[in-house]
Amino acid sequence: MHVRIDDGDPTPPYEQLRRQLLALVHAGGLPAGARLPPIRQLAADLGVAAGTVARAYRELEDAGWLVSRRGGGTRVAEGAVAPQVPPAVLTLAEELVQRARELGADAAAVRAAIDRALARPEP
Amino acid sequence: MVTGVVWLFLAFVLIAAVALVVVLAVFSRGTAPRSGHDGVRRVRQVITLARVVAVVLAVRVVMDVSAVGAHGQGLALTPFVAAIVWVIGGIAAEMVTRSALRDGGAVLEVRSLGRYLPRRGAVLLVFGIALLVAAAVITTLAADPDGRSLSYTCGPNCHGTRSPWAGAFYTAPLAVAFVVLLVLVAVNVRLVVSRPRGRLDAPDQAADDATRTSAVAATLLVVALAVAATAAGLVMFSLLSPTFAPDTPASVRVAMATTVASLVIAVVSATALAVTAFSPRQARTSLEA
DSSP states (O other): OEEEOOTTOSSOHHHHHHHHHHHHHHHTSSOTTOEEOOHHHHHHHHTSOHHHHHHHHHHHHHTTSEEEETTTEEEEOTTOOOOOOOHHHHHHHHHHHHHHHHTTOOHHHHHHHHHHHHHSOOO | OHHHHHHHHHHHHHHHHHHHHHHHHHHTTTTSOOOOOHHHHHHHHHHHHHHHHHHHHHHHHHHHHTTSSSTTHHHHHHHHHHHHHHHHHHHHHHHHTTTTTOOSEEEOOOOOHHHHOOHHHHHHHHHHHHHHHHHHHHHHHHSOTTSSOEEEEEETTEEEEESSOOSHHHHHHHHHHHHHHHHHHHHHHHHHHHOOOOOOOHHHHHHHHHHHHHHHHHHHHHHHHHHHHHHHHHIIIIIHHHHTSTTOOHHHHHHHHHHHHHHHHHHHHHHHHHHHHHSOOOOOOTTTO
């Protein structure tokens, strides 16, 4: 399991990290109780400021996906359960990603498109 | 005569150390994980080069320091000073290679000292250090006010002093050098463990882990060698003669036994650490650490 910061992506680095960690939790790559690297270590590995990693961790903590304990590091929350995705929706998403890649869109563009679609008021 | 014994002792230590290194190097060939990754190879090469340069510098510094002070004070410091030079070499190598494995990515793993510490050798080293400190405290308390001789009584109206004796004259500078060495070792080990690395393939990651384990072991190895050399010097130049005199107080014999125990444990620790440094085993996982 790994994460990556894309310098060419206009999305702020903390948000890139937050999304990738959340995606790993949703995909089951980071199970409940899994320990995450210390803030300083991950920041040094990624070549970003410690505050960037701290903000990503904090936002995930506030949302209930991570828990931090003094001396125990940061772990995936026990109650963090990946949302159930109906198979039909998953198939649609896979088709969307494949089609977007064929058109030359990168991951950030696909995420932005989905966010915009979700932001539209339901008819 | 005394100078001749000193140089004979140093020559013996040097030959023994070189022989140990050659034997371990020959038997450990090809056992460490290999990597084709440029960064991993560069880190290993820089660390090796820094160690070689540090050894050369340490020999030079030992020659200078051994002549410092009076009554062999500088000579007593040489093991710890040589170790300090070696550890500084390791720190320099870590600083130079700090960004060698960065690629904008990161593996979600916890790298802690427990993954890279050779536990058996480290525990033995702690025991060896504790015994040497205990022996130094005993000899310091038993010494005359001048801090470098030991008074004895050989009968009615018969008094004398034995010198050199490891009183505060010798042990105070040793304590300072030892504290400096421990601080530098802590810095070096911390730099080794926290050296950033990006997304490496499994074989490259194993090779990098081996380099880290080897670097930690090598740093502790030089401390073990310094403790062993200091204990050997204490036995040869200070404790050997009074221990076997009929009028010797019990504290001197206790100091002798403690120092010999420290020497033996430090040598065993150095051997275990040298094996790990030359032929590192697979690092522990985050869960095992």
